[in-house]
Amino acid sequence: MPESGGVFYDRQEVRKPAEREQAVFHALPGLIRHALDNAPAFARHLGDIDPDAIVDRAALAKLPILRKADLASLQQAALPFGGLNATHPSRLVRIFASPGPIYDPEGPRLDYWRFARALFAAGFRPGDLIHNTFSYHLTPAGSMAEGGARALGCPVIPGGTGQTELQVRVIHDLRPKGYVGTPSFLLILLEKARELGLSTASLQKALVSGEAFPPSLRDRLRNEFNIDTYQCYATADVGLIAYETSAREGLVVDEAVIVEIVRPGTGDPVPEGEIGEVVVTVFNPDYPLIRFATGDLSAVLPGESPCGRTNMRIKGWLGRADQATKVRGMFVHPHQIREALKRFDVLGRVRLEVIREDERDRMILRCEVPGAPSGLERAIGEAIRAATGLRAEIELVPPGSLHADGKLIDDRRGAG
Numbered sequence: 001m002p003e004s005g006g007v008f009y010d011r012q013e014v015r016k017p018a019e020r021e022q023a024v025f026h027a028l029p030g031l032i033r034h035a036l037d038n039a040p041a042f043a044r045h046l047g048d049i050d051p052d053a054i055v056d057r058a059a060l061a062k063l064p065i066l067r068k069a070d071l072a073s074l075q076q077a078a079l080p081f082g083g084l085n086a087t088h089p090s091r092l093v094r095i096f097a098s099p100g101p102i103y104d105p106e107g108p109r110l111d112y113w114r115f116a117r118a119l120f121a122a123g124f125r126p127g128d129l130i131h132n133t134f135s136y137h138l139t140p141a142g143s144m145a146e147g148g149a150r151a152l153g154c155p156v157i158p159g160g161t162g163q164t165e166l167q168v169r170v171i172h173d174l175r176p177k178g179y180v181g182t183p184s185f186l187l188i189l190l191e192k193a194r195e196l197g198l199s200t201a202s203l204q205k206a207l208v209s210g211e212a213f214p215p216s217l218r219d220r221l222r223n224e225f226n227i228d229t230y231q232c233y234a235t236a237d238v239g240l241i242a243y244e245t246s247a248r249e250g251l252v253v254d255e256a257v258i259v260e261i262v263r264p265g266t267g268d269p270v271p272e273g274e275i276g277e278v279v280v281t282v283f284n285p286d287y288p289l290i291r292f293a294t295g296d297l298s299a300v301l302p303g304e305s306p307c308g309r310t311n312m313r314i315k316g317w318l319g320r321a322d323q324a325t326k327v328r329g330m331f332v333h334p335h336q337i338r339e340a341l342k343r344f345d346v347l348g349r350v351r352l353e354v355i356r357e358d359e360r361d362r363m364i365l366r367c368e369v370p371g372a373p374s375g376l377e378r379a380i381g382e383a384i385r386a387a388t389g390l391r392a393e394i395e396l397v398p399p400g401s402l403h404a405d406g407k408l409i410d411d412r413r414g415a416g
Contacts, residue, residue: 009120012255035288041083065267072100087286096140107286113239115148122207122230126153133159133181145180168193175202182329183208210329247307264321325411340387349402356413363392
């Protein structure tokens with residue numbers, strides 16, 4: 001629980017870095033031993049290692065990487081979690097499904113995903129009514145935010161996604177102090193409320209995640225709607241990884257994870273400040289992911305945060321090592337595009353361009369094709385929506401129009 005009236009969620013956030021490293025690497029051998037004894041896949045994956053030898057970052061970096069990209073196949077071979085779970089499914093409270101499909105467990109602990117810390121840093125306090133628009137359907141985002149809110153002592157309106165007009169009416173009637181969800185949906189709600197003549201003036205703070213959050217949108221939310229908005233970085237497998245603070249300088253790493261930044265495709269840590277892949281070890285006894293390569297790119301910021309928190313800081317989400325990207329809170333992977341288009345044998349090169357206009361994401365799929373067969377654009381659009389759950393604009397272009405650089409997804413929104 002947060003310190004009463006304090007600036008920080010708990011004392012862990014302001015420990016001396018050396019004290020934190022000592023505590024973390026004192027606990028890590030026990031986590032590894034727990035995984036070896038209770039999660040069969042880790043016994044195979046880690047091999048014949050001595051957990052007591054993993055006493056610092058150099059030793060940790062010698063362990064093999066577990067890739068998120070491999071989870072779907074691992075799980076299909078041994079449902080539901082590929083033998084990576086250390087708690088039997090019968091003792092869980094929820095099992096979630098993300099595209100892939102990838103299955104993620106939720107155990108019974110309060111604030112299982114550790115979101116309370118991020119909410120506190122964003123200004124939420126006990127008693128604040130929160131409007132939660134993260135999805136409650138199959139994916140864990142809604143439960144992540146709600147679990148953190150309950151731990152913090154905040155009641156929740158479980159808005160989920162969609163039903164924009166009803167959600168705006170609820171905000172007008174119930175006057176929540178805060179919003180949790182994607183930044184683009186927050187803007188959609190605010191603009192819909194303005195169109196309907198309904199008030200959202202109660203909203204003073206927001207914690208957003210799931211997609212890029214450019215400074216221009218942050219400024220608009222503050223200047224036009226008087227909402228102070230913070231972002232956090234989380235995944236369906238790990239939960240909270242890092243969160244923004246009042247310093248507005250990068251994201252501070254959560255206290256229950258070890259973050260490494262490694263050269264993509266390897267497990268080798270990169271120098272401080274260099275962009276690499278985010279690798280996470282999470283102290284979760286139910287699902288003890290060890291050196292879990294997320295596929296996300298980031299970099300370490302040097303020094304400590306001016307807010308007073310002393311843990312490592314990262315620059316936030318800087319893209320994907322595998323060309324995948326996140327659009328309106330949903331991952332779009334190259335393999336989804338390839339699978340959707342494989343029946344259209346008239347196509348040459350294709351490229352999905354993701355851009356941002358008027359604070360909204362747009363997907364434009366350009367396809368090389370000789371001529372313009374009737375109905376092809378519509379058929380391709382339907383196939384992409386079926387594969388990704390998102391609409392894309394389709395442009396048919398002459399053969400030779402697209403660069404032969406091997407890039408299938410071109411995210412042009414910038415780091416934001």
